[in-house]
Amino acid sequence: MAIKCKAKMKDGMVEVKALMKHEMETGLRKDSKTGEPIPAHHITEVVCMHDGSELFRCNMGPAISKNPYLSFTVSGPNVGDTLQLSYVDNMGESDSGEAVVK
Template sequence: MANTIKMRASLSGDVTTVKALMKHPMETGLRKDKKTGEAIPAHFIQEVVCEHNGKQVMLAEWGGSISQNPYISFMFKGAKAGDTLKLSWTDNKGESDSAEEAIK
């Protein structure tokens, strides 16, 4: 899965606010296919990590109960305008994606 993350990072004072939208089906494994009646296999993001200058500033561990195309927003201190953030996710099937964004 490529190009699945849209991210913005803005600085206000000494606090950086990060907002990200991740495109992912987020299947729980409990739903059934309406045509076949068979269970749709679980497929969900398990881990989301954000790094600022190579240092982890946020870690989220998710399960199957997160909605499709999840949105996340968080804040942290210690960054400055122009610094780069890297947000990445890994799902239960081993797929992953990441995006980088400069703080504005």
């Protein structure tokens, strides 16, 4: 389940779009059968790396929707450069993906 991502050059800025698969459980919901609260399980950090340095980071709270979508614009990378995206959640699970700037 890699992060799906695209990066496209537009007016001198790189537009990155990413789609992750994650439950994004808030910790506020209760199990409908047992009444037990469902523990929070959500992505905390999404990092975009370019050329070995951090280009962009998103700190996510539980209020980001299930299967998070993230888009952002950055300047710096050129067409043909590879961007690495990765996320970590509050239970230590992680995933990553790559996109080549078009």
